[in-house]
Amino acid sequence: MKIAVLPGDGIGPEIVAQAVKVLKALNLNLTMTEAPIGGAGYEAAGDPLPDATLQLAKDSDAVLLGAVGDWKYDKLERHLRPERGLLRIRKELNLFANLRPALLYPELAGASTLKPEIVSGLDLMIIRELTGDIYFGQPRGISTLENGEREGINTMRYNESEIKRIGRVAFDIAMKRNKKVCSVDKANVLETTELWRQVMIELSAEYPEVELSHMYVDNAAMQLIRAPKQFDVMVTGNIFGDILSDEASMLTGSIGMLPSASLDANNKGMYEPSHGSAPDIAGKDIANPLATILSAAMMLRYTFNDEANAVKIENACKKALAQGYRTADIATEGCNLVGCNAMGDAVVAA
Amino acid sequence: MKIAVLPGDGIGPEIVAQAVKVLKALNLNLTMTEAPIGGAGYEAAGDPLPDATLQLAKDSDAVLLGAVGDWKYDKLERHLRPERGLLRIRKELNLFANLRPALLYPELAGASTLKPEIVSGLDLMIIRELTGDIYFGQPRGISTLENGEREGINTMRYNESEIKRIGRVAFDIAMKRNKKVCSVDKANVLETTELWRQVMIELSAEYPEVELSHMYVDNAAMQLIRAPKQFDVMVTGNIFGDILSDEASMLTGSIGMLPSASLDANNKGMYEPSHGSAPDIAGKDIANPLATILSAAMMLRYTFNDEANAVKIENACKKALAQGYRTADIATEGCNLVGCNAMGDAVVAA
Ligand SMILES: CC(C)[C@H](C(=O)O)[C@@H](O)C(=O)O
Ligand SMILES: CC(C)[C@H](C(=O)O)[C@@H](O)C(=O)O
Numbered sequence: 001m002k003i004a005v006l007p008g009d010g011i012g013p014e015i016v017a018q019a020v021k022v023l024k025a026l027n028l029n030l031t032m033t034e035a036p037i038g039g040a041g042y043e044a045a046g047d048p049l050p051d052a053t054l055q056l057a058k059d060s061d062a063v064l065l066g067a068v069g070d071w072k073y074d075k076l077e078r079h080l081r082p083e084r085g086l087l088r089i090r091k092e093l094n095l096f097a098n099l100r101p102a103l104l105y106p107e108l109a110g111a112s113t114l115k116p117e118i119v120s121g122l123d124l125m126i127i128r129e130l131t132g133d134i135y136f137g138q139p140r141g142i143s144t145l146e147n148g149e150r151e152g153i154n155t156m157r158y159n160e161s162e163i164k165r166i167g168r169v170a171f172d173i174a175m176k177r178n179k180k181v182c183s184v185d186k187a188n189v190l191e192t193t194e195l196w197r198q199v200m201i202e203l204s205a206e207y208p209e210v211e212l213s214h215m216y217v218d219n220a221a222m223q224l225i226r227a228p229k230q231f232d233v234m235v236t237g238n239i240f241g242d243i244l245s246d247e248a249s250m251l252t253g254s255i256g257m258l259p260s261a262s263l264d265a266n267n268k269g270m271y272e273p274s275h276g277s278a279p280d281i282a283g284k285d286i287a288n289p290l291a292t293i294l295s296a297a298m299m300l301r302y303t304f305n306d307e308a309n310a311v312k313i314e315n316a317c318k319k320a321l322a323q324g325y326r327t328a329d330i331a332t333e334g335c336n337l338v339g340c341n342a343m344g345d346a347v348v349a350a
Numbered sequence: 351m352k353i354a355v356l357p358g359d360g361i362g363p364e365i366v367a368q369a370v371k372v373l374k375a376l377n378l379n380l381t382m383t384e385a386p387i388g389g390a391g392y393e394a395a396g397d398p399l400p401d402a403t404l405q406l407a408k409d410s411d412a413v414l415l416g417a418v419g420d421w422k423y424d425k426l427e428r429h430l431r432p433e434r435g436l437l438r439i440r441k442e443l444n445l446f447a448n449l450r451p452a453l454l455y456p457e458l459a460g461a462s463t464l465k466p467e468i469v470s471g472l473d474l475m476i477i478r479e480l481t482g483d484i485y486f487g488q489p490r491g492i493s494t495l496e497n498g499e500r501e502g503i504n505t506m507r508y509n510e511s512e513i514k515r516i517g518r519v520a521f522d523i524a525m526k527r528n529k530k531v532c533s534v535d536k537a538n539v540l541e542t543t544e545l546w547r548q549v550m551i552e553l554s555a556e557y558p559e560v561e562l563s564h565m566y567v568d569n570a571a572m573q574l575i576r577a578p579k580q581f582d583v584m585v586t587g588n589i590f591g592d593i594l595s596d597e598a599s600m601l602t603g604s605i606g607m608l609p610s611a612s613l614d615a616n617n618k619g620m621y622e623p624s625h626g627s628a629p630d631i632a633g634k635d636i637a638n639p640l641a642t643i644l645s646a647a648m649m650l651r652y653t654f655n656d657e658a659n660a661v662k663i664e665n666a667c668k669k670a671l672a673q674g675y676r677t678a679d680i681a682t683e684g685c686n687l688v689g690c691n692a693m694g695d696a697v698v699a700a
Binding site: 087152157160189190194195218225246250251255 | 428431433437463464465468484485487490491492495499500501502503504505506507508509510511536538539540541542543544545546567568569571572574575576577589590592593594595596597599600601603605
């Protein structure tokens, strides 16, 4: 089982090191190879996704990613910026299914800015389409009009099979959960999402046990705040999913805890924390590695079909929390405040 | 001063009647004329925006709108559905600037699903561009590809002058508030919003006193939950504004309280509650008319430049709340529960 390990920028290297440590502690037959991406890719090879990194990722069964981005690259030309590396690897590996759980750990309920009764027990899975939509649609760009003014355009675009394959992921996952899928669109305004809704309805015929509902994206943004526990699985396009999955993760108040998976059609996947590269705290050994460690658990579950070891990691994370270990972002009075590395050790020990 | 009164669908007629009552009580020199829109327009003239309604709106100085939409029109062809009337009137009247305040009334702090310390004193103004972006961009539609599959496309599109004029509205309003503008975009992915960001930066040179910041839309969706009071004025495009303004309004927990204004370049405006037509409670005299009454206050402020009477209405609404009057949506134990009509009377009395 070959894993490409791409630490990336900011806190990426420290948090990924903890996940690697946890994976090694399981004594599985894993080959892990490191390569640079994002700003680190630019530094090493003048490219946020160096050819060698892409090749390694293609040759591997799974990718473990830290995070990309740092303000110091803000001035680079668009195609050299760290996030380009991220967008390109998603597209090159055809990782169309982004799974973003929003799960509230009982120990961390207080971290939410929402009232406990609204979020306690929250366990929601957002499935975001990741290789289509306005992120990749052509035509796009900034041009100059006849009157000398600049104009920007981008194209939202989905075809039937793209919608169907992400819908299938959502329905399949719902079958293993509470059998409810809420498809989010803006079908009252955008024809692209009118097609999205039609295809979801057609597909639902194959999943008679799953209850399919539809919600406009503006309403979904409200309902996530009003009553987030009404949702089981939410499925939506790339841009709406970008917004809603971040909103949903913030409901928990502890985005340092939330993993993510991005899968292709054969369950090859890239696994990364939902949070960013946090360059302001990089290198200080204070970052929370749990989201990355939990991403490694998702890797075992989705790519290597090893539910037992996935659960083992997840339980170890919970145990470390129950034992009072906390990094600074989730610290509370009386906790056992530890750094990034020590949190990794606590999970290994647990 | 001519006002077109468009009650629309669902609870529209009842809530608009209260705002009309309040305006009449002020004894101003107003001519108010009613016309159908949305489902009501379709019933009356087979068109969600009948010609006569559009003409009346064009001939008036301001439009007071209730709400449009009812499930019973869901099966109509796209161009006949109620929301088409809304989108068309925005475009026909060139109402490019949508002002959506999210204000938490101290008496209603408990209604929020967020913790009191996070939202108490919240007073945020979202400025949403309303006549451009992917809502209106061409090309758009669903077509059949060569391989027989359907494909949907929509076009996000902004030119410089569209961005500049909405930016100006945001900066001007910030000058009367706390002099902070946060411009929301997705400049790391979408070129259209890269242009948006550039134009905002250029424009900010004319407003040296205003502090301009930029935020990606996914982060904005998080920050609204994490720490909404960090914002003063937020400005963004049509689709992001649709999502974020609904999210922000739900932070207050009482969207029955939130008005909105949609202005053209000469402060002609359409005023309507931020909430929808709620057909499930229509005709029961239980809807909350305060958002519509407060929209009438915005009308006096922005179109008729009558700050004194605007404040008079706003104070009367606050007084009615302070006196304990509550409609069902904002009721709490021990309050004076009243219907829609009685709430209108309470505001008139106050
Ligand atoms: C960094 C950015 C390009 C990326 C995205 O918009 O997809 C990020 O926000 C995410 O959600 O992974
Ligand atoms: C009804 C719909 C077309 C409309 C919109 O998306 O603009 C509504 O959500 C709004 O925000 O006024």
